[in-house]
Amino acid sequence: xxxxxxxEAFMRSYQxxxxxxxxxxxxxxxxxxxxxxxxxxxxxxxxxxLKQSSTVGGWLKTVTRNLCLNHLTxxxxxxxxFSDMQRxxxxxxxxxxxxxxxxxxxxxxxxxxxxxxEILERALASLPSDQRVALxxxxxxxxxxxxxxxxxxxSLSKVKTDIARGRDTLRKRLESRKEELEMDQ
Amino acid sequence: MTAxxxxxxxxxxxxxxxxxxxxxxxxxxxxxxxxxIRKRQLAWYRRPAATWPRPLQYGLILACLVAFSGIAWGxxxxxxxxxxxxxxxxxxVPVTRIAAISGTFxxxxxxxxxxxxxxxxxxxxIIAAAGSLFYLVLFGAxxxxxxxxxxxxx
Numbered sequence: 001x002x003x004x005x006x007x008e009a010f011m012r013s014y015q016x017x018x019x020x021x022x023x024x025x026x027x028x029x030x031x032x033x034x035x036x037x038x039x040x041x042x043x044x045x046x047x048x049x050l051k052q053s054s055t056v057g058g059w060l061k062t063v064t065r066n067l068c069l070n071h072l073t074x075x076x077x078x079x080x081x082f083s084d085m086q087r088x089x090x091x092x093x094x095x096x097x098x099x100x101x102x103x104x105x106x107x108x109x110x111x112x113x114x115x116x117x118e119i120l121e122r123a124l125a126s127l128p129s130d131q132r133v134a135l136x137x138x139x140x141x142x143x144x145x146x147x148x149x150x151x152x153x154x155s156l157s158k159v160k161t162d163i164a165r166g167r168d169t170l171r172k173r174l175e176s177r178k179e180e181l182e183m184d185q
Numbered sequence: 186m187t188a189x190x191x192x193x194x195x196x197x198x199x200x201x202x203x204x205x206x207x208x209x210x211x212x213x214x215x216x217x218x219x220x221x222i223r224k225r226q227l228a229w230y231r232r233p234a235a236t237w238p239r240p241l242q243y244g245l246i247l248a249c250l251v252a253f254s255g256i257a258w259g260x261x262x263x264x265x266x267x268x269x270x271x272x273x274x275x276x277x278v279p280v281t282r283i284a285a286i287s288g289t290f291x292x293x294x295x296x297x298x299x300x301x302x303x304x305x306x307x308x309x310x311i312i313a314a315a316g317s318l319f320y321l322v323l324f325g326a327x328x329x330x331x332x333x334x335x336x337x338x339x
Contacts, residue, residue: 004219011215019210033211040218041225117205124202139202167195 007047011040017057018064024136025068027125035067065141069151072133116174123173131166134159260310267302 018039023032042063043050050056124132130152137148149159229237234245 007222008215008219011218015210015214016207019214020207023208029211033214033217036210036214037218037221040214041221044218044222116201120201120205121208139199140205167198171195171198 003047006051007044010043010047010051014057014060015040018060021061021064021140022068024124024140025065025133026071027127027129027132031071035064035071038067039064061141065137065151069133072129073153119174119177120170123170123177126173127166127169130154130158131162131169134162135166135170138163260306263302263306267307 015036019032019036022035022039023029026032026035039060043060050059053059124135127135133152134148134154137143137151138145143151145156145159145163148154148163149156152159154162224232225236229241234242237245
């Protein structure tokens with residue numbers, strides 16, 4: 001297998017994992033794709049070491065997380081004023097990201113479970129940025145509060161509040177969507 | 186980190202979130218990465234300056250600074266010399282005398298060169314200075330407005 005073919009196979013194995021981490025943190029399809037590209041370019045630069053490493057998954061996750069957090073602090077803040085205005089306007093309809101979000105690649109035999117999972121993913125995506133990032137780092141990356149506060153450069157109390165609020169919002173949205181679904185059926 | 190799973194508040198939600206399947210990456214991700222790799226493998230002079238090696242980027246910035254300083258210095262040196270030229274005297278010279286001295290072609294060249302130095306060069310300089318000033322004012326004002334908006338939003 002040539003180096004290029006080997007790297008392509010490597011990307012195929014990890015692309016979903018990297019993209020999932022990025023899209024959950026960023027909440028934006030296009031930005032998540034850009035970050036995933038950057039992660040794989042970094043991986044290509046040290047592919048010789050990575051292909052022999054047993055911790056390659058962890059390395060990719062850490063790089064993805066760091067790039068996403070850098071992106072959020074460096075670029076997103078500048079445009080938050082405008083994007084918040086956009087979000088407020090579009091909240092009544094359907095948020096743009098939720099429409100862009102690719103359906104999870106589920107092969108569940110149980111359609112109901114699959115629906116619930118999709119609802120959860122969409123509810124997560126619709127959370128405000130700070131709440132979503134803190135919640136993703138806490139529940140998906142299993143990071144302690146203090147580490148999240150350090151990574152996000154926020155106070156510990158803000159992180160705890162964001163996670164609690166995010167969780168409340170998530171629960172409420174899940175319940176209301178589930179009720180809607182039950183009424184439809 | 187996984188050792189203290191019990192610490193998670195709301196274990197049910199935690200379980201549900203952890204059970205979420207991965208989201209499928211877009212089909213264009215791999216071709217995009219491969220094409221970027223191919224582009225980066227090109228010789229540096231065939232790639233955009235932003236992707237050049239750092240020393241070459243610094244060299245380019247230095248070269249631009251030297252060229253700009255040279256133009257600025259040259260302009261400053263030429264301006265006093267241009268002011269010293271008496272236009273009325275030049276245009277009052279009779280054609281026959283000019284022809285006798287250096288020929289019509291030479292005169293036209295001198296007039297063209299003089300016009301270039303006295304009118305065109307200062308005009309270009311003024312346009313460039315005004316354009317730069319206008320850009321700086323717009324850029325500065327734009328940044329200040331954006332920063333204050335972000336501060337208010339925080």
